[in-house]
Amino acid sequence: MWKLFKGKEYKESNFSIEKNKIPKHIAIIMDGNGRWAEERKLPRTMGHKAGVETLKKIVREASDIGIKYLTAYSFSTENWKRSEEEVSGLMNLLVEFLRRDLKEMHENNIIINTLGDISKLPKPCIDILNESKEMTKNNTGMVLNLALNYGGRQEIVYAVRNIFKDYEDGKISKDIIANLKEEDFSNYIFTKGMPDPDIIIRPSGEQRLSNFMLWQCAYSEFLYNHINWPEFTIEDFHKAIEEYNNRDRRYGGTK
Ligand code: IPE
Ligand code: IPE
Ligand code: MG
DSSP states (O other): OOOOBTTTTTTTOOOOOOOOSSSSEEEEEOHHHHHHHHTOOOOHHHHHHHHHHHHHHHHHHHHHHTEEEEEEEEETTGGGHHHHHHHHHHHHHHHOOOHHHHHHHHHTEEEEEEEEEEESSSHHHHHHHHHHHHHHOOOOOOEEEEEEEEHHHHHHHHHHHHHHHHHHHHSHHHHHHHHHHHHHHHHSTTTSSOOOOOOEEOOTTOOOOSSSOOTTTGGGGGEOOOOGGGGGOOOHHHHHHHHHSSOOOOOTTTO
């Protein structure tokens, strides 16, 4: 339970789910912050600020339910195209979020991880991300993957480069590369060792992946709704899990 918030902001829900129906990995394309702000005649950054609050609620709930991996698409390799003001606003929010909530997440046994090339982020972001990973690395609870400067294509290209590097360093043989298996390749992507997402949720009405988890999404269940991310509630999260449990996953086979 979230000790710090119980009885305060946090409200226990009646949602219950059988253990074997809990998805292992939920990924969210947090979208619609800008539209939420524009509808209210607020600057876009205010939408992102509200979006961080939603993320916090969902992290708490996902951890309570017993989800093992929660991935939040937070900044794509294409998001650098936005105005400098918006990009720096997003970066500042990331630092603020971790400064404020790291301790609480740590107390709740959460492991903070990143997906993407964080070396290109501003130094204060890199520092707090490294501190967060270091602090939480021995935890055993939910893994919170923050996808930052993440792109699915970039991930695949980096994997190929790293395979080549390992070959040059004598860590893998030509033979392994010539007969490369899907499992071998999976060891070179950011989600190494993690299950593929069972569900990819995209709020705000868009029905596209926007360069998210191109390798991992092969058999993910895609769910979307028309709610902008700042207004996405715990009930919407429960609904997504329920809808997922009504899907028939066949993986190309037959019943
Ligand atoms: C998602 O909200 C947050 C990020 C991409 C960082 P947007 O900023 O894309 O919101 P819309 O799509 O403009 O409404
Ligand atoms: C995807 O949303 C990236 C994140 C949510 C971080 P975008 O808003 O950037 O995607 P497009 O431009 O609508 O495809
Ligand atoms: Mg968007």
